[in-house]
Structures are given as structure tokens and as C-alpha cells.
Amino acid sequence: MNDRLDEPIVDPAVPEPYRRKIVVMPFLLYASSEPSARRRRFYTVGGAVTGVAGLFMAGMAIKLNSPFSASASFLAIVAGGFFVNAGRPGLAEQLRSRYGDCYVLPADLDDDTSDLVRRARQAIKSVSASRVNRLGLLDYMVNDVVLPERLWDIARLLRAQEALRAEQVEAMSEVMTPELAVVLAPQQEALSRSTAAVTDQVLEHEEYARRVQKAGAALQAHELLKSNDRYRDLLARTDDAQGLRNLTENVDALGITLAENLRDAISAGRTLTAPRNDAEV
Known part of the structure; x- marks a missing residue:
């Protein structure tokens, strides 16, 4: 599996025409040959x-x-x-000038942080593509508004952590003195706590996607009940009373399971409130 992020993550506040340019033509935002x-x-x-x-x-x-x-x-x-x-000014400079702080490029992240963003984005795509979402059975505000904001929040925090981690590596390449150790120790702890908080956010996204998938499976099982009449006819022709009982006894339970799974998925989605500040670095 390719664990690298393959396209920029863009702030949802960026107007759609510019967002499309950033996502479709990210090469414009790297080192440019435009004149000074x-x-x-x-x-x-x-x-x-x-x-x-x-x-x-x-x-x-x-x-x-x-x-x-x-x-x-x-x-x-x-x-x-x-x-x-x-x-x-060319298009690349216009994008960098207007929205330089509003996107995270794949090159901004290392393999580990890139993988976290990829996992969060994959979870969001899974939720968006799910049948229960397309049928409007989930909270659309969570899926259409909160999730893109949370993905952007995760990406920008990881970019900030990446910059601070590079700063730490550079500092530790110098001669370690007691004064330097006193400064670095709390900074390293803050960076570690922030990294753990963002990782927890990614896990929350994946848990939400898992519950949505479970609700989708329950929906599929419930819809298959529509075929029960044809199976019932087959059993009636052979006077198979036990088969008829087996066919019908789980109908109510499946309906309850579907309702519970949908409530569970919606509840998990609503825990993903707007971007939080507890992971700020």
C-alpha cells in the first residue's frame, strides 16, 4: 500500500475555483521557474x-x-x-500569495505524518461514499462541514509539528548543555503530546468510518428481507414449517439492529465536533 499523501489538503474556506487549481495542479506550488x-x-x-x-x-x-x-x-x-x-504574476505566485497558508503539500510531511493524513482522508471518503450517507441517513452537517474542517485541522497541525521536529533535530545536533536540555525537555514533551492528540483524532475518524460501515451492512441485510416472500413461497410449496419459522424469526431483530447501528454511527459522527485546539503546538 502507498502510504504517501498524493494530493494537497486545502482549507475548506478557500473558494472552490482556487481549491480546484491547488488540488489539480499542485506542481505549480513547488519551486517555480517564474521570473523574480x-x-x-x-x-x-x-x-x-x-x-x-x-x-x-x-x-x-x-x-x-x-x-x-x-x-x-x-x-x-x-x-x-x-x-x-x-x-x-503567474498563477503559481497568485496562489502562493493569496493562499500560501491554506494548503498542505505532500512534500511538507514525512512518511509517518503523511500516513496519518492519508488515513483520516480515507476514513472521510469511506463515510462520504457509503450508501447510508447517500440516502441521507447520517448527519449531513457532520459529513459535509465538520469532517473537511477536521481533516484540514489535522493536516496543518501535522505540518506545524513537522517544522518543530526539524527544529528539535537541529538543536540536538549541537553540543548538549544543561541549559539546552532544560529548554528542549518541555518542548519535546509538548510536541509528543500534540502528536498523540492528533493521532487520537485520526483514530476517531476511523472509528466513525467503521460504525458507518457497520450501519451500511445492517441496511443491506434489512433490504434483503424484501426477498423473503419468494423464499417463503418456496418453503410453503414443500410444507416446511420449520424453514418458515427460521426465515421470519429474525425480521424484527434486523430492524432493531439497523436502527441501533444508525444511531451509533450518528452519535460517533457528532463527537467529531468542529476543529479543537487541544492539539495545538
């Missing part, structure tokens, strides 16, 4: 000057009725427009 801000200013100013010069040349061409000047002015205007356009 200084070079873009050069392009913009140079393009504007070239364009103005082209307009001046166009005026002179009209005044002098010169085909050569007209061609040169046209080329200058086109070149000016090209350089002005080249000086504008």
Missing part, C-alpha cells in the same frame, strides 16, 4: 516604454505616410504588450 519580482518590474517598465515608443512611431508613420515606420511601430506595440504581460 525585480525582473517582472523590468519587463513591465520596459514593455510600457516600448509600447509608448510604438505609439509614437505609429503617429509619425501616419504623418509621414511611411510603410516602414508603420511596420516598426506595430512590432514595437506587440513587443511592449508581450513584455507587460510577462511582468504580471
Whole structure:
């Protein structure tokens, strides 16, 4: 199984058009070959000057009725427009500028933290794709609003932990002194407690998915009862009284089981309240 996260996790507050760009084209957000801000200013100013010069040349061409000047002015205007356009920020820079803190890229996480995000996302996908959810038998607010917020909360916390963990590794590469140990010990404990809290949140998501799956199985069993009449006809033709009793005795129990499993799944989902701060680092 591939335990790596294969796409960015995006803050649910990001507008959908930009969210789609981030998810579909994450390569734009890595190291970019776009020109620097200084070079873009050069392009913009140079393009504007070239364009103005082209307009001046166009005026002179009209005044002098010169085909050569007209061609040169046209080329200058086109070149000016090209350089002005080249000086504008590209899509990658626009996304980073507007939403740089609103997504977590796979490269931001190591294998272990990436696996935690993947597990949480897989649990959410399992719930969303379940038949009991599609039939509207679960709490839609939990599934449509809370779960995406919790996934984002988990991803950003893990990214913060990753940065602090790197800081810890760098600090411990130095000569360990009593003063340094005094500082590092509580920081390491805080990081460990935060990591454990986020892991617990992932387990809660997986438990919710498990209960939804159990409710789905109960729903499927309950729906299969619709075929009982055909089986009952088969048994009636052979006067099999015991078979008829066996066929009908679990009908009520299955209905109760379905109701209990649905209540259990809904209850588990409602424990996943809006993102909590107890795992903050």
C-alpha cells in the first residue's frame, strides 16, 4: 500500500475555483521557474516604454505616410504588450500569495505524518461514499462541514509539528548543555503530546468510518428481507414449517439492529465536533 499523501489538503474556506487549481495542479506550488519580482518590474517598465515608443512611431508613420515606420511601430506595440504581460504574476505566485497558508503539500510531511493524513482522508471518503450517507441517513452537517474542517485541522497541525521536529533535530545536533536540555525537555514533551492528540483524532475518524460501515451492512441485510416472500413461497410449496419459522424469526431483530447501528454511527459522527485546539503546538 502507498502510504504517501498524493494530493494537497486545502482549507475548506478557500473558494472552490482556487481549491480546484491547488488540488489539480499542485506542481505549480513547488519551486517555480517564474521570473523574480525585480525582473517582472523590468519587463513591465520596459514593455510600457516600448509600447509608448510604438505609439509614437505609429503617429509619425501616419504623418509621414511611411510603410516602414508603420511596420516598426506595430512590432514595437506587440513587443511592449508581450513584455507587460510577462511582468504580471503567474498563477503559481497568485496562489502562493493569496493562499500560501491554506494548503498542505505532500512534500511538507514525512512518511509517518503523511500516513496519518492519508488515513483520516480515507476514513472521510469511506463515510462520504457509503450508501447510508447517500440516502441521507447520517448527519449531513457532520459529513459535509465538520469532517473537511477536521481533516484540514489535522493536516496543518501535522505540518506545524513537522517544522518543530526539524527544529528539535537541529538543536540536538549541537553540543548538549544543561541549559539546552532544560529548554528542549518541555518542548519535546509538548510536541509528543500534540502528536498523540492528533493521532487520537485520526483514530476517531476511523472509528466513525467503521460504525458507518457497520450501519451500511445492517441496511443491506434489512433490504434483503424484501426477498423473503419468494423464499417463503418456496418453503410453503414443500410444507416446511420449520424453514418458515427460521426465515421470519429474525425480521424484527434486523430492524432493531439497523436502527441501533444508525444511531451509533450518528452519535460517533457528532463527537467529531468542529476543529479543537487541544492539539495545538
